[in-house]
Amino acid sequence: MRKWKWLIVLVLLAGVLFGFAWAYSKYTRLMAHTRVALHVLRELQSLADEGAVGLASWDAKRLISLQDDLGRLEESFLDIKAEVGFLLPLCPHLSWVPRLGDDIAAAPSLLDMAIELSAAGWWAISGAEPLVGLLLDQQKPDIDAVIGPALARLVSGRSYFLEAREALRRVTVARSRFRSADLTPSLARLIERLDKYLPLLQAGMESALLMPDLLGVDGPRTFLLLAQNNHELRPTGGFISGVGLLRVEQGRVLSIDLEDSYAVDNYGAKAYPSPPEPLARYMWAGILLLRDANWSPDFPTSAEVIASLYQLGRESPPIDGVIAADLTAVQLLVDAVSPLKLEGYKETITGGSVLPLLQQYWSAPVGAGTITEQKSSDWWRHRKDVMGDLLGAVLSKIKAEPRAIDAPRLLRAIMACLDGKHLLMYLHQKESAEVLARNRWDGALRAGDGDYLMVVDANLGFNKVDPNIERRIEYKVYLEQSPPRGEVSITYVNKSRERRELCRHEDLYGLTEYKARSYEELMEGCYWNYVRLYVPGGSRLRQVTGSTEAVDVAQEHGKVAFGTFLGVAPGESRELRFLYDLPSEIAGLARKGYRLTVQKQAGAVAVPIHIQASLPPAAVVQSISPGARISGGQIVGYEALLASDQFFQISLAAQPKAWITVSLSVAGLFFLGCGLFLRLRR
Secondary structure (H helix, E strand, C coil), X not given: CHHHHHHHHHHHHHHHHHHHHHHHHHHHXXXXXXHHHHXXXXXXXXXXXXXXXXXXXXXXXXXXXXXXXXXXXXXXXXXXXXXXXXXXXXXXXXXXXXXXXXXXXXXXXXXHHHHHHHHHHHHHHHXXXXXXXXXXXXXXXXXXXXXXXXXXXXXXXXXXXXXXXXXXXXXXXXXXXXXXXXXXXXXXXXXXXXXXXXXXXXXXXXXXXXXXXXXCCCCCEEEEEEEXXXXXXXXXXXXXXXXXXXXXXXXXXXXXXXXXXXXXXXXXXXXXXCCCHHHHHHCCCCCCCHHHCCCCCCHHHHXXXXXXXXXXXXXXXXXXXXXXXXXXXXXXXXXXXXXXXXXXXXXEECCCCHHHHHHHHHHCCCCCCCHXXXXXXCHHHHCCHHHHHHHHHHXXXXXXXXXXXXXXXXXXXXXXXXXXXXXXXXXXXXXXXXXXXXCCCCCCCCCCCCEEEEEEEEECCCCCCHHHEEXXXXXXXXXXXXXXXXXXXXXXXXXXXXXXXXXXXXXXXXXXXXXXXXXXXXCCCCEEEEEEEEEECCCEEEEEECCCCCCEEEEECCEEEEEEEEEECCCCEEEEEEEEECCHHHHHHHCCXXXXXXXXXXXXXXXXXXXXXXXXXXXXXXXXXXXCEEECCCEEEEEEEECCCEEEEEXXXXXXXXXXHHHHHHHHHHHHHHHHHHHHHC
16 A cells, blocks of 8 residues: 555656656747747847938848848747647636736737738748849939839739738737737837837738839829819819829839819810719709719719710820829828929928918919909919929929938828828729729728718818818617617808808809909808718618708619708808618618728718617627727717728627526526425435
């Protein structure tokens, strides 16, 4: 018996020693991998701290060294994951640990992010190495000489960029599994820094895939350029003020022009189509002209119409795409490449000064008469010359001083324009169109199941008063009703200076002269707006209040649009309210969860939106994305700023039906009684 006891003790002791040896081995290997990772991270941090100054002294050898560092970093993180992999499934259940609980819970996602970021960097450098090597070898690169070979190298690296894009997608998925606000401050700061740069990395990969087609790597490309004035808001961004053609091949600009949109019309010689009914009714349009052709908020649809009207008025080669930018995009992009000097203009132009200068030179063009002299001068013909001069100055600076351009700053500006729908692109080439659609850069109406909402304004007042209009959207959805019901209230406040005269809806361009005496005068006045509310297909309108005009109902891209017209005098506010029944499919989807897509109108400034969802009585909220306020358990409220498209989701779990609850209660009482009976018998 004593021998067996000693044997058991020896076995236990051997087990403990083996456990210590195994743990020490694990610890040693883990620390070795961690030291390698920390060493590489310190090297990468030193490179990041060098910034643009350090980049100027780079060479191909240093780029390869960076790629090797990222490869070693990925390998180290994979080794760390292999060593601690058996513990990772436990981490999400340890958020209760004091101080570090949320960090531990997020550890698996953080490790996945580190692995995928390292992989994305390695793939991206693999694709960009020939291109960067070409640029780094040029002390003062000649853009025309370099751009062709650079595009060819982008094409050869396409497979690498696709891998990098997929790795960044996995980073985004891992990032969505935790909130940075829950982490310890030092770790939260690192994640917030990543959040700042991750969209730029993603945009860089998408741009690398898009640029070869956009710059004509395999032949000439012709793009129609649109200058949209969002001071006079229209469905795709603004009144089409200027239009022109950009022709490129192998990255070289073959020709570019931008002219007044009024100048391209040729309705005296060609048959033009009829206008949409609201334009005929409220702007007295007899035909559809190019400047009003962006009536559909779906930019690909409007782009096709605009291109066809341009070719009615101008002989041009086949158009490969349409690119539109509004005044907000102009301000952001000029700010990124400023300062600019325009030939013939006194001022140096920056992002902060560009819009006032555009307004100034609209009223008084360089070398032409002023608006007050319009009857006796050529003001009308030259009032938009500054648009083309500004575009030429931007292109000249990029070509002549490429190293003076802060590339990350310019990329951030382009991203802000694309995400905010101040810059829209529509391309015919299939793969490029897919890149634009995937990133929601094409301005298309979005398909998908679930609820949908988009407010589209069209200023039909012949003025530029939109900068003085404040908007607010409130959406209440009643999911407990059958059918579900939607209620949208849109408030408009006209901040223009109050005027004595009554609001009169009339064309400010009279029979003989323009009635306004400055651009600033056009920005003050009455607001005449045709409003359309886009909701899911199958919705039925019940009531509209706040407008005395007719209500139009139309179908477009699987959506229903309710439209009406209203005016808002200076210093006043108006509320427009739509009440409608949602399709029965929304009720079916709402049993498991509720999804809502809210699309931002192109060209519009960020609009406050309040969303309130009343849930079915038997619904239990499992999760909400993004964070929201819950009142009484059955009402979920969101407050958001509609600066880009927004997506809301509520995951629900139905409560057990009453008969199930009663049955379980009875069964529980029965078994409890049986237990008491047996205990008493004993």
